[in-house]
Amino acid sequence: MTSYIHYGLLIALAIALLWAATTDIRSRHISNRLNAAIAVAAPVFWWASGLSLWPGVALQLGVAVAAFAVLAGLFALRLMGGGDVKLLTALALWIEPTAFLKLLIIMAVAGGLLTIVMGAWHFLRQQKERLAIPYGVAIAFGGLWILYPRLIAGPGIA
Numbered sequence: 001m002t003s004y005i006h007y008g009l010l011i012a013l014a015i016a017l018l019w020a021a022t023t024d025i026r027s028r029h030i031s032n033r034l035n036a037a038i039a040v041a042a043p044v045f046w047w048a049s050g051l052s053l054w055p056g057v058a059l060q061l062g063v064a065v066a067a068f069a070v071l072a073g074l075f076a077l078r079l080m081g082g083g084d085v086k087l088l089t090a091l092a093l094w095i096e097p098t099a100f101l102k103l104l105i106i107m108a109v110a111g112g113l114l115t116i117v118m119g120a121w122h123f124l125r126q127q128k129e130r131l132a133i134p135y136g137v138a139i140a141f142g143g144l145w146i147l148y149p150r151l152i153a154g155p156g157i158a
Contacts (some may be wrong), residue, residue: 002047002048002050003048003155004155005044005048006045006048006049006155007151007154007155008155009041009044009045009048010045010147010150010151011151012041013038013041013045013094013143013147014143014144014147014151016034016037016038017139017140017143017144017147018140018144019034020034020035020083020087020136020139020140021134021136021137021139021140021141023136024083024134024135024136024137025134025136025137028081028132028134029083030081030083030084030086030087030136031083032083032086034087035083035086035087035089035090036090038087038090038091038093038094039089039090039093042060042090042093042094043057045094046060059096059097060092060093060094060096060097061093063092063097063100064089064090064092064093067088067089067092067100068085068089068092071084071085071088071089072085080135081135083136084135084136084139087136087139088104088107088139091103091139091143095143095146099146100146102142102145102146103142103143103145103146104142105142106141106142106145106146107138107139107141107142107143108138110137110138110141110142111133111135111138114133114134114135114137114138115133118131118133119131
């Protein structure tokens, strides 16, 4: 039964990531409610995954706190949006540390490509306003990249 809950939660997370990317494209905003829902669902995911309190949950919390500290610094330097910081921190609660590092690398590459494409589009259209990159798209891409093998495996394989 817990494998079905585990799988259902992964599907819900994938949908939440798609929603975050969509709203970031439309409004350059990722909802606090969406980020909170992702974070609040993490303990249920830990339970359904059979994650031990020590070191499992402690490690997830530690990575999330460390991610928030680093990303909040980037926010303070105006290099990252607040919604992006919260989304990545919430994802850190779900994704094991080595996979989270992969997510960050994939996100950075996707974000770089997104910035180049949007910058070229912005330049070609000779737009004067400041270019705003919907980085939630890159975060969602990285998250979905990491989740994909687990989603394809289906319930029964944790």
